[in-house]
Ligand SMILES: Nc1ncnc2c1ncn2[C@@H]1O[C@H](COP(=O)(O)OP(=O)(O)OP(=O)(O)O)[C@@H](O)[C@H]1O
C-alpha cells in the first residue's frame with residue numbers, strides 16, 4: 049500500500065495544500081503547531097473514516113469554512129472524503145460509496161503517537177474503540193457484526209427501561225444478538241492470539257531485553273457459551289434496566305514478564321510495549337490483507353535515544369511506506385534515504 053499524494057482543502061489549518069510522498073521513507077519537519085500531525089490525521093481519516101483526535105468530524109473543517117475535502121491518491125486509485133456540517137461523503141475514483149464498510153481500510157494506515165500511552169489508563173470503551181477501528185478495517189464480518197450488535201444493544205437497552213416491556217420483542221432481540229456477539233468475541237480472540245505470537249519478539253528487538261509481553265483478553269463469554277450467558281443475565285438486566293452481558297463490556301490489559309504493566313513497568317517500558325503492540329498490529333494487518341499498511345510515526349522518534357531510534361527504524365517492514373514527523377531533522381538518527389518535507393507557516397495562509 050502506497051500513498052502517492054494527498055490534497056487537502058479546508059482541512060484543519062490547510063486551505064489548499066498538496067503533497068507528494070516517497071514510496072519508502074518520508075520525513076515531515078516543521079515548528080510546533082505548523083500542521084504536521086494534521087497531515088497524518090488526514091491519511092488516517094481516509095483509512096479509518098474517523099479521526100484519532102476528535103469524535104466530532106466538524107473539528108476537521110477549517111474554521112470559518114463550510115466544507116473540508118481530502119483527496120488521497122495511491123498507485124491505482126483515488127480516495128476522496130468530503131465533509132460538511134451535515135455529514136460526510138465518500139468516493140473511490142469519483143464513484144460515490146454509500147456503505148462506510150466499502151471504503152474503510154481500503155487505504156490502511158497505522159499511526160504511532162505519543163498519546164498512545166493513554167491506552168493503559170483510559171476507559172475500557174476507549175480501549176475497545178482502538179481495536180474495533182483496526183478490526184473493522186480488515187474484517188467485513190467484524191464491522192457488520194459490530195454495527196448490528198450496537199443497533200440491537202440500543203434497542204435492548206430502550207426496551208429494558210420500559211415498565212410494560214414486550215417480552216416477545218426482547219427475546220427476539222436476544223436471539224438476533226447471538227450471532228453478532230459470537231463473531232465479535234471470536235474475531236477479537238483470534239486477533240489477540242495472533243498479536244501474542246509476535247509481540248514479545250518485537251519488544252525484545254526494540255528494547256534489547258528478554259522480556260515477555262502478553263495481552264490478556266477479558267472477554268464476556270466463551271464463544272460457545274453466549275446463549276447460556278444471555279439467558280443467565282436476564283434477571284440482572286431487568287434489575288439494572290440495561291444489558292449487563294455482552295462484548296460491550298470486554299476489555300484487555302498488558303503484562304510484562306507476568307506483571308501487570310500499569311503497576312509494574314516504567315514509562316519507557318510502557319512506551320516500548322505500545323510500539324511493539326503497533327508493530328504486531330502491522331504484522332497482523334499484513335497477514336490478513338496481504339498488504340503492508342502505511343506506517344505513520346508522529347513525534348515518536350524524538351522521544352527515543354539514538355540507539356532505540358535505530359532499533360525502531362530497523363524493525364520497519366522492508367516494503368513499508370513510512371511517514372515520520374518531527375520538529376527538527378537534526379535530532380533524528382536516520383541512515384536510509386528519505387524525502388524531506390518541510391512545512392512552513394506561510395504555505396498554509
Ligand atoms: N479546524 C481547524 N481550523 C483551523 N485551524 C485548525 C483547526 N484544527 C486545528 N487547527 C490548527 O492546526 C494546528 C495544529 O496542527 P498540528 O497538530 O498538525 O501541529 P504539529 O505541526 O503537529 O505541531 P506539534 O509539533 O506541536 O505536534 C494548530 O495551529 C491549530 O490551531
Ligand SMILES: [Mg+2]
Pocket residue numbers: 084085086346347
Ligand atoms: Mg504534532
